[in-house]
Amino acid sequence: MSTFWYSPGIMLLIFNRISSHVPLKILSIEDGTVLKSFNHLLHRSKKVDFIEQFNEKLLVKQENENLQILDVRNAELMEVSRTEFMTPSAFIFLYENQLFLTFRNRTVAVWNFRGELVTSFEDHLLWHPDCNTNNIYITSDQDLIISYCKADSDDHWMEGNAGSVNISNILTGKCLAKITASSSCPKVDECSSSAGSSKQPDHYRVRSTVAEALEDITALFYDEERNEIYTGNRHGLVHVWSN
Structure with a gap:
């Protein structure tokens, strides 16, 4: 079994977790060619909060662990402290601006893919706590x-x-x-x-x-x-x- 995420031109296949890693494949949407196949290491005893893809960036977050931002082209990995980035209830990716929105406990924040907080909103407390x-x-x-x-x-x-x-x-x-x-x-x-x-x-x-x-x-x-x-x-x- 696997799940998949689409970005312009590519598709990421996320296979079921195997012990201490999750297998991943990047395919060309045009002809289905496997562009890259690799494993992303995980903490064996921690559940995965989310795995999200945005173009060549892979966002991985495990319970009580730092956010990992992986560049799948060159395997460059950066981390954001779990005290700064807590697991959101939803994402919205902003392809035009190369940013992403996170929603958590009625609040909205904007992040870049260097793991930096770009915007926090002065007056935008959402009605629904679970981000409808x-x-x-x-x-x-x-x-x-x-x-x-x-x-x-x-x-x-x-x-x-x-x-x-x-x-x-x-x-x-x-x-x-x-x-x-x-x-x-x-x-x-x-x-x-x-x-x-x-x-x-x-x-x-x-x-x-x-x-x-x-x-x-x-x-x-x-x-x-x-x-x-x-x-x-x-x-x-x-x-x-x-x-």
């Missing part, structure tokens, strides 16, 4: 992150299930804009599906407060051409946020 990527959007230029976040403590309306939609610069960590019930908000439209109902059309408009629209968001999307943010909630309502 349905509520996160990265722009095509990979310069902005838009997420459903916890509201600031200064927002007195934050009781219940209301959050905020935060827009931050990935390279600086600065919060550029946010949608909250207490700020000057863009126009919001709301619609809901009524499939199976003979009394309503297939889609109909309803009216709710902005605070209600910011409750229990389960999906988020940004239309970069129209400059509109779409959010959906657990009630099946879709909101369109536009200037």
